[in-house]
Structure formats: C-alpha cells, structure tokens
Ligand SMILES: CCCCCCCCCC/C=C\CCCCCCC/C=C/C(=O)SCCNC(=O)CCNC(=O)[C@H](O)C(C)(C)COP(=O)(O)OP(=O)(O)OC[C@H]1O[C@@H](n2cnc3c(N)ncnc32)[C@H](O)[C@@H]1OP(=O)(O)O
C-alpha cells in the first residue's frame with residue numbers, strides 16, 4: 237500500500253487524545269502511551285518490511301516528529317528504537333545481528349547502564365557478569381542495593397529484554413565493562429523471569445510516559461553468546477579477545493550524544509514557533525501613548541528573547557548534521573581498524589551535547605517567559621518541552637562531566653603548544669596566542685570567530701597554568717585537576733561556543749550560494765545575529781582575551797539591534813518555515829491560525845473541574861465552614 241505518512245498517522249483515531257493527558261493518573265498515562273506506542277511500532281514495522289510505502293519525502297524524521305504530538309511526552313519505546321536496536325546494530329557481531337535484529341522479533345528492549353550508586357562514573361558500575369566455562373554461560377548478578385540498575389527508559393513495565401552494562405569477570409580477573417543481552421520477562425506472559433527483580437521508579441519532572449525502571453539480577457544466567465561480540469570476544473574456553481580501543485563499548489553514548497544535538501534543534505524550533513506566533517497575536521500596551529496597543533513582537537526586548545531561539549535552532553540543526561557526518565566518517569574508519577579520529581569525535585560530541593542541551597533548555601524557558609502567564613499553562617506545551625529538554629542536560633552524560641572530558645583534550649593540545657611541539661591545524665591558534673600573534677579586532681563574523689578562539693586559548697591557558705601551579709605545590713594530578721575544574725569547564729564551554737560560531741557561519745555562507753538571494757540574506761542575518769548575540773554575552777571574556785575595545789563593543793551592540801529590526805518582518809515566516817503541524821506542536825498559543833484565546837477557552841472547558849457547576853467538595857468541606865454560624 238502506498239501511503240502519505242503524515243495523513244496516515246494523523247488519521248489513526250486511537251493515536252489522538254480526547255482527554256488531555258495532564259488529567260490522567262500516572263498509571264493511565266503510561267497505559268495510554270503504550271497503546272499508542274505499539275500502533276506506531278506497527279506502522280514502523282510495516283514501513284520497514286515494505287508492506288506500506290511512503291509517498292512523502294521526509295520520513296523517518298516525519299514519523300519521529302509526529303510522535304511528539306502523539307505522545308505529548310515521550311514514546312515509551314524511545315529507548316527500544318533509539319538505543320536498544322542501534323546498540324545491537326553497532327556492537328553485535330554479524331551473526332548476533334542476524335539473530336536479534338529481526339523486524340518481527342518478540343524482543344522489546346532497553347539500554348540498562350546507570351545504577352542507583354553510579355551514573356556518571358561508569359567504571360564504578362557494580363553489576364557483574366561472571367563467565368562459567370562449565371556451562372558456557374555468564375552469570376549476571378547485582379551484589380548490593382547500590383548496584384541496582386536505575387533509570388532505563390521502558391524498563392519499568394514495557395521491556396522484556398535489555399542490553400546490560402556489567403563488569404566482566406573471567407577466572408577471577410575483571411576485564412571491565414561489557415554489554416550483554418538479557419531476557420528479563422517471559423515473552424508470552426510478560427512476568428519477570430526467575431532471578432529478576434524489576435519495576436518502575438515513579439513520577440518524574442517529565443518523561444512520565446517512559447516507565448523508567450529499576451532492575452536487579454540474582455545470579456541470572458545467559459548464554460556466552462549473549463555478550464555483544466563485534467569489537468570484543470570471550471571464547472568458549474574463556475579466552476578474552478581485547479577490543480582495538482578500550483572505549484568502543486561506550487559507542488552508544490557517543491552516537492546518542494551526536495543524535496541529541498539535532499533533536500534539541502527540533503525542540504528549539506517548536507518553542508520558537510509557539511512563542512513567535514503568540515507574540516504576533518498578543519497585543520499589550522502601545523509603544524507611543526497615542527497609538528493602538530502593539531503586537532508584543534514589536535518590543536525590541538521581546539525580539540531579543542526570541543530571535544536568538546530561532547537562530548539557535550538553525551545552529552543546532554546545522555551542527556547536528558555536521559556531527560552526524562563526522563560520526564559516519566569516523567565509524568567507517570573504525571571499521572577499517574583506524575581509531576585515530578575517535579578522541580576528537582568524542583571530545584566534540586561531549587562539549588556540543590553539553591552546551592546544546594543547556595542552551596536549549598535555557599532558551600525554551602526564555603520562550604515560556606516570553607509568553608507571560610499563558611506560557612505557564614500546560615496547554616501552551618512550553619512546560620512539557622522544557623521538562624523534556626532539561627533532562628538532556630543530565631542524561632547521556634551529565635553536563636559538567638562531559639565538559640571535563642573535552643577539557644582533557646584541550647589541555648593535551650595546550651601542553652603541546654606550551655612545549656612548542658607541532659599542533660594540528662585546528663589548534664594552530666594556541667601557538668598564535670602563546671606568541672602573542674593577536675589579530676587586530678574586526679567587527680565582523682570572521683572577527684568574532686577569531687575572538688572566540690582567543691577566548692578558548694586564554695581560558696585553556698588559565699586552566700592549564702592553575703593545574704601546573706597545583707602540581708608544583710605538591711598535589712597529585714587528579715587532585716590538581718579537581719582544583720582547576722571550574723576553569724577547565726569554562727575552557728570547554730568556550731571551545732563549544734567557538735565551534736558553534738565557526739561551523740554555523742561557514743555552513744551558512746556556503747548554503748547562501750545555493751539558495752535564492754533573498755533567502756540567503758535572511759539566513760546570513762540569522763547567522764550574524766547568533767554571533768553578535770554571543771559576542772555581546774561574552775564581551776567580558778573578549779575584553780580579557782582579545783583585542784576588542786569598548787568602541788567595538790558599542791558598535792556590535794548597534795549592529796545587533798539593527799539585525800533585530802531586519803529580522804522582525806520575517807520572524808513569523810521563519811517559524812512557519814520550521815513546518816511543524818499544529819497536531820505536533822500541541823499548543824494553544826502557537827497554532828497556525830492564531831486563535832489563541834478561543835483555543836485557551838476550549839482547552840479550559842476540558843478541565844474535569846468544570847464538569848459540575850458546583851463541585852461536591854463544596855458540600856463536604858467548604859459549606860460546613862463558611863455557613864457554620866448561619867445554620
Ligand atoms: C516513531 C519512533 C521513531 C523513533 C526514531 C528514533 C530516532 C532516535 C533518535 C533519538 C534522538 C534523540 C532522543 C534521545 C532521547 C534519549 C532518551 C534518554 C536516554 C538516556 C540514556 C542514558 O542516559 S544511558 C546512560 C548514559 N551515561 C553516561 O553518559 C555516563 C557518562 N559517563 C561516561 O561516559 C564515562 O564514565 C566518562 C567518559 C565520563 C569516563 O569514563 P572512564 O571509563 O572513567 O574514562 P577514563 O578512564 O577516565 O578515560 C577517559 C579516556 O577515555 C576516553 N573516552 C571516554 N569516553 C569515550 C568515548 N565514548 N569514546 C572515545 N573515547 C572515550 C576519553 O577521551 C579519555 O581519553 P584520554 O586520552 O585519557 O583523555
């Protein structure tokens with residue numbers, strides 16, 4: 237059957253709620269979401285097997301984005317689709333993949349890594365997988381409460397299988413973390429298998445349809461062939477065959493960090509669409525007292541809040557794609573046995589995942605604030621987008637922890653520069669900074685990019701000097717590192733910002749040659765706005781580390797304000813161009829037709845508190861008190 241995915245999915249009635257999900261209980265929310273998840277999964281399987289074919293050109297992104305509207309929260313199968321399958325595809329041997337990656341598989345899986353006691357420091361994970369050569373099995377075991385797995389999405393009620401990260405023991409020797417496939421529930425009855433203690437962890441700030449779960453193993457046995465064996469093997473006699481790089485097991489985190497950048501771009505585009513459209517509808521107070529009230533989008537301070545969100549969505553879309561292509565290239569190299577580019581990819585993914593999630597959550601919150609009181613309504617959808625986005629600051633590598641990973645990479649190159657050793661081209665600016673080869677400041681995108689590089693160099697130098705000073709004072713390296721960690725994270729943050737500015741500007745300039753002149757102008761305005769915004773935000777750092785002057789900063793401010801005025805007439809068009817359907821946006825404030833107040837009233841009428849003219853609690857609790865003296 238040929239289908240148009242948009243229409244097909246939008247027309248499946250069971251996928252769309254009559255009662256807004258906020259009115260459901262924790263249990264009902266899950267049950268509602270799981271019903272929908274399996275309808276969507278069926279569609280995806282039909283697409284995969286070719287039973288239905290797509291006529292529109294944007295799937296699977298389309299299916300992925302439509303699900304945002306379907307769930308208004310999180311698809312409980314997100315980890316099954318996004319992490320379970322992709323980890324098997326990347327880390328299982330060809331034979332394992334042939335067996336496990338069947339489109340009609342009974343397995344519903346999840347990715348089980350974090351424990352009650354350890355999330356960030358994964359070498360501290362306590363779950364063990366001990367090889368028993370007499371039976372050719374691994375024994376999975378949870379030695380104590382802190383070793384209970386805690387957090388995995390879909391684990392609480394949905395999954396019947398999982399990929400477990402555990403410490404591998406062979407003949408008493410620990411070989412570190414490895415990934416194992418374990419069945420945890422019966423495929424038919426769905427009851428936990430013997431030796432498995434599994435459940436759901438309870439309500440959270442968001443992700444409430446994702447049934448995040450806990451899991452403990454009591455000497456649970458799985459076949460030896462259930463260890464993911466593409467990069468590393470345990471042979472029948474217990475021989476351990478090492479991987480070519482000892483962090484290949486962390487590959488799924490790397491991939492998800494890369495993917496997340498694009499997902500966050502999409503969340504930003506939703507928030508921007510809601511806030512900009514609302515700001516075009518909402519009128520509040522005149523600018524000149526003798527004039528009618530103005531669209532709040534005409535207030536320059538409102539433009540300052542919103543246009544950076546539009547621009548940032550483009551930045552993360554462009555940089556997300558750039559990272560995706562790098563990941564593809566590096567993965568192909570790894571297949572050929574060349575690990576050379578992995579450290580760089582890891583360093584970039586860490587800082588970009590950290591900064592994109594932090595930026596996205598801050599900007600979504602800014603959009604909510606920009607919608608005044610109405611932005612606080614769940615029906616605006618901004619609170620849900622925020623709850624979803626801010627979780628990304630923590631999961632898949634906590635913000636600070638990831639920035640400190642990138643700092644290791646920066647410090648290595650600074651050490652080379654300080655010792656006057658050869659540097660790769662992309663760090664040549666470290667040497668310039670040491671030799672004080674400072675460029676004359678230019679108030680242009682290229683000038684700002686150079687300025688940001690000077691900040692990276694200056695901050696890395698400061699962190700490195702502190703580290704050295706701590707070492708000279710007799711501290712051990714790890715302690716000296718901890719003492720310098722505020723400066724180290726600052727250097728990483730600056731590095732991420734300089735990458736974002738450089739990649740976005742260069743890609744925009746290139747793209748501009750391929751599109752119409754009028755579109756090129758708008759794209760360049762947005763890119764310039766992004767660079768100016770951050771130059772002004774970081775003007776203190778520019779004053780410290782570059783040759784910028786006070787006059788230059790004043791000129792930047794004027795150009796920034798000019799850009800706000802230039803973008804204003806295109807603001808609504810720019811968010812319309814994100815092309816997000818009303819059914820996906822799920823917002824009373826952001827719908828295409830601009831019927832904000834009508835939709836708000838329609839949504840309010842769905843409140844169960846409006847079902848009875850007089851709520852029965854009046855008779856039970858209020859009247860006895862208020863009427864007491866009059867009875
Ligand atoms: C209709 C449906 C359609 C569905 C379509 C699906 C599409 C999917 C799209 C999905 C997109 C977005 C949605 C995503 C939603 C996700 C939902 C949430 C899921 C959440 C899951 C999780 O959170 S899983 C758990 C994640 N946990 C972490 O990230 C833990 C963080 N900690 C670490 O990574 C490590 O502990 C740390 C790296 C911090 C340290 O490791 P350690 O072993 O201690 O390292 P060291 O010994 O200190 O050595 C460091 C050296 O190792 C190098 N290194 C570290 N990591 C890596 C790596 N990954 N790769 C390469 N190298 C690495 C590091 O550079 C050091 O090297 P050096 O030379 O010594 O400096």
Ligand SMILES: Cc1cc2nc3c(=O)[nH]c(=O)nc-3n(C[C@H](O)[C@H](O)[C@H](O)COP(=O)(O)OP(=O)(O)OC[C@H]3O[C@@H](n4cnc5c(N)ncnc54)[C@H](O)[C@@H]3O)c2cc1C
Nearest residue numbers: 347348349350355356387388389627630631632633634636
């Ligand atoms: C919504 C959501 C979904 C999730 N889904 C999954 C899943 O599907 N599967 C899974 O396995 N896990 C999942 N997780 C768990 C997630 O990966 C971890 O919570 C995350 O990696 C952070 O680890 P933590 O909770 O141990 O934080 P902690 O490391 O305890 O962080 C607490 C604080 O300590 C600081 N800190 C910790 N270590 C250091 C250090 N070395 N240096 C400086 N500061 C440090 C941090 O910066 C932070 O401020 C999920 C989490 C959330 C919130």
